[in-house]
Amino acid sequence: MRADTPDLDGGIGLAGPRELGDLRRFSHEAMNTVFEVYAANADAHYAAQAAQAAFALVDRLEGELSRFRPNSDISRINHLTPGESARVGEAALECLLIARHLYDLTDGAFDVAIGTGLPSLEIDADTFLIRATGDGVLVDLGGIGKGYAVDLMAELLEDWGLDRAFVHAGFSSALALESPADCDGWPLTLSDPAERSRVLARLSMRQTALSASGVRKGDHILDPRTGTPVRGRQAAWVALPRPGAATPAGHGLRLAPAAVADALTTAFMVLRVEESAALCARSPGLEAWLLPDGASPGTAELIHFSGPAIAPAIDARETRDSGP
Amino acid sequence: MADEDDKRKGEIPTAPGAPPKLGRRDLLMGLSTVPALGLFGYAWSRQQQYRRGRAAAAAATPAAAADLQEINVALLGAGAQGQVLMEAMLRIPGVRFRAVCDIWTEYNLRRVVNTLKRFKQEPNGYADYREMLDKEKELDAVIVATPDFWHAQHTSAALKAGKHVYCEKEMSNTLEGARSMVLAQRETGKLLQIGHQRRSNPRYLHCYHKLLGEAKLLGRIVTVNGQWNRAVAPDLGAPDRYAIPEATLKQYGFKDMHQFRNWRWYKGLGGGPIVDLGSHQIDIYNWFLGAPPSGVMASGGLLYHDPKTHEWHDTVMVVYDYDTPAGPAKAYYQTQTTNGSQGYYESFMGDQGTLIISESELNYAGQLYRDPNAPAWDDWIQKRYVSAPKEQEAKEQSESGAVADVRESVAPDQHTVPVSLRDPYHQPHLQNFFDAIRGKAALNCPAEIGYESAVSVLKVNDAIDAKCRLPFKPEDFKV
């Protein structure tokens, strides 16, 4: 078991002390990245079966949410003509509600339709019907979908009794459940995407979702509000605490901190520093790190924000009330 | 100076040096091309009208749902496949879930009932199917998604209780079971659809009716190839805290929790991968070739997995003989659970072309290749039965600017099937079932057809044991 696991997409790393001897690690390719489950203090065979069930869940979600699957819910939405409706499943509805809530919250900086007109989609949370009032809306749940999958995987692992676990999707969306025995939290590192060996922060997290957004060489992130490439930001990280225990069954909309964190990191890549700070100040429990462009690679300074402490306010339940 | 033409036509004579008058000819010639603009406008508005009509038709479908006769269904079996069917049904308008039945009350039953509640359905939960059939008075149909060895009993009970039944494939793990289902259907006169969902898949239907039936694009199909390869996976487990009491498991025919979760691998419960996976594709073989097989030869074994937890073969290779209306044919099929390369597909090879198809919208979604000696497919391309060929361009394109020949073909031109499915895979087949209940359609896979496939598939395990070719008699496929 390697002590330091390398970064994949984002600038998050899992730095394990060598004492995490019985850490079980399982990988699975889906959604164009690698999902991993780390289970601590667990029986190897049982953990393997649990991980397999979690990965089957991810595959099912990909089938419903990926715009690259011609018969997914999202593809169906992307092919609606004005006036036409499509009935979607739970996953698609919850992701769209979260997306819509964050679109409003960030004034369009986070836009799953990337400027093609997300507000023109009418979302009816009671009947699970999505109605297109305009033409040409193209929804891409790329970032938010992985976070959502991570949230659901975490719930499944808890169902299986694997409370001490860490789940991530390509390290750009991660969720720490309970920490391994004898540890206060999962040891995570944030590093400079331009210089991976440069560790910017060391965190110890439990029951928290952590998401990363970074610009790799040659990539451009477009600001959905203007259509122009974003400048001046190299990376953004967002941490959101996981609320209490899993919601009792039948309680209404699921809380999805990893999905929300995923969306927020994308938004923070686009928003100006002041706007990001303002958003953090309004959101209890939210913690964010921004890495602006430095003078030369490896010299940028990390900016850290945290919102007021205590209960999280950004959760999917709110999005249901504030639906269009 | 005036135009020569004008002079000839004897236009208004003007004195030399005097300003010319705007004569009739000038006006006529001047405006002569305006009608072209009019014609353009007319053609354009016609096209816009057509487009708007198409859009209106698409938007009109939700209105049709309002006066749809609602069908009350019960889901019998809320496991993995039951949940897949539930997801598909949730997207079909006019379906009302009245009941869900599963012996895993603490886990699957509860989760499915809660999911349905979020969709504003209020189903009752049951552990025992007989109790459900007794108590549920307003039930039109039962969806059976329990393990194969329960299919016969569940289906017959539901039919005899006066309900239409959609039963997952394989019809049963035994011939007697399958036969009893056909007899029960005949006796009760209710509808019984077997869950070979490709029979309602728009792409498969297009291939069967248009490409094979009408255009006969492949010519005479002589050989068929098919496979379903799956990578190694651990046995299915279950969350410790939701274990089912041993007494309950035994009551329903399971030795322990492990067998409950992995019934497909056990003799007497399932038939192994050849039945789980091969069922679908061998059914397509029979369908597209237009005949059931005349003989089967097979070899299989448990080459890799643990014999303590796997009783059936994990690797099977089959050769079928067919006497099709067009002539004899042979079909190869394999299934394995140690390597997933190239996944699943069926390949029909005729003397004039090849069709490679699978249920997936992503891989092998319908590729056609024309034999160079076959007549051109231009007419069929015009009619949009098949797409225009995508010419294969040369792979080598060096960065330095060295130029390769533009049109070097490295492979025969590939056509695709221009039909796609925008709904979950099982939706069209369930929709067909509900349409048949409403009297608007015929079943695409009624019990008799399901029985033919069951006979074809179940014989494979016999052939593996017999280690020789087993013939089929035509009577074998009839009940």
Added chain:
Amino acid sequence: MEATTFERAPMIAITALRVLVGWHFLYEGLTKLTAPSWTAAGYLKQAKGPLAESFRWLTTRPDLLANADLITMWGLTIVGVCLILGLFTRLASLAGIGFILLFYLAAPPFIGYFYAIPSEGSYLIINKNLVELSALVVILLTRSGRFAGIDRIVHVVIRRRRPQLAGA
């Protein structure tokens, strides 16, 4: 005023040519105008040939790109209408030649170039763009609008109003 002598049959043929080319331009322009958010970005990004750099650069400037899109959409439409009606034929022909030249240079059909958006009819150095371009040159030089088009009416009206232009 110069002598305008027209031979009947060739001029009818050239007028027909003018209307057809105009129809094509009008169609291209209108489909882009009525399509939701059409942009030339796709074609520009794949530009090849001598001006490829400039075309690609244009896609990085969304403000300029928006103007270019507008000019293209409206330009094609107006050129089309003018050609069909035979109004300001020479100007329209010139503008049309300009457009086609740009399109041609963005995707010259030389051997070894491949395009994701397939272009119709490439025949080594020549392609249909070039053929249409030369059609416009013929229309330009033969002033077909004067023969059968609104230009004819305009021409006569002008000659009426300015007698001093008449003669010679």
